[in-house]
Amino acid sequence: MRIDILTLFPGMFEGPMTESMLWKARDRHLLDLRLHDIRDYSTSKHRAVDDTPYGGGGGMVMKPDVVTVAVEAVLNGAPPDTPVILMTPQGRLFSHEIAVSLARQQQVIILCGHYEGIDERVNALVVTDEISIGDYVLTGGELAAMVVVDAVARHIPGVLGAEGGADRDSHADGILEGPQYTRPPVFRGLSVPQVLQDGNHDTIKRWRRELGLRRTWLRRPDLLLKASLTEDEQYLLATFADEDARKSNASK
């Protein structure tokens, strides 16, 4: 898969994109990540990329001519319908589902907004999608773009080993993962649960699912609305709800 990133600050990507899993994915040619400096597409004497906003209000706006030409240069030769994603706090909220669907693309182009934003005509002309990573404002789209690249790369076949398959992740089926342990069996008086030490894989699977479900119930009940649960799991949820009801009655 190929991902092109257009940014005013390509240097910001140096560390995160050259370490760990992302570097391995690039090294093994599973991820072809290319950085483009938007400033290279400016034709003005001082290589200007931004200008003051019409109507005032302070800050600077990225120029439509420079940004549009930069995107078109990268689009040249890309498959038809290649997504051009603008990273902006006004975008739709990034999710597991969006990560999976982007990972199915041959190529994705990501445009990092900066300053007060990008001239709206860029959206009309070349942007096909706008993505935000959460309800807070970052100083630029770069860190958000790195989050998207990382989350997408995990779903490119071969990037994760067979063992750590992305289909077992928290959020893959709308349920959070349960707790994990490694040796030693007792650390500062805290033991690894006996069921894990016993090593019965069916029992462990059920135990993990139950704890994941309980954790989801406690921390992210909103996720349960869209989770697909077996009858057993729905029954478990009902018992959590009963326990809560009993506890709250007892404290009255």
Ligand code: 6GU
């Ligand atoms: Cl994509 N960009 C900026 N600047 N801020 C954000 C964001 C993106 N997502 C959340 N906050």
